[in-house]
């Protein structure tokens with residue numbers, strides 16, 4: 001078990017089989033060890049500081065249907081919306097006044113967002129970085145790897 005945890009720390013990933021083994025066979029000792037590893041890595045990167053981010057849900061439309069998720073496409077109870085650029089900007093300004101210096105722009109895989117939209121999001125993200133100086137923007141966690149890469153490249 002320890003070997004797998006060490007591998008995960010070193011290589012930052014495991015094979016599906018190794019993850020499955022870890023998740024179905026861990027015990028208290030393994031859990032303590034993995035927590036210790038996670039703490040060491042976090043401290044190496046962030047020290048003892050506490051970083052908070054303002055989370056802005058820019059849209060709750062999603063083409064996917066993950067069972068656990070409140071904004072999955074088949075949830076007919078969800079009240080759907082998309083924030084305009086101005087609304088996102090207002091949220092950031094408000095958050096900045098409240099002391100947030102980092103914002104996550106989050107949304108689902110919105111079927112109406114094209115590559116052009118993502119390019120525009122990137123340009124918008126860049127102007128946010130420019131105006132607010134120390135505000136990095138983290139693109140949506142629910143984008144596919146391909147779309148996340150496009151958006152990240154557009155921002156940076």
Ligand code: SF4
Nearest residue numbers: 062066069072108142
């Ligand atoms: S992809 Fe993300 S936003 Fe979409 S249903 Fe799944 S968890 Fe929810």
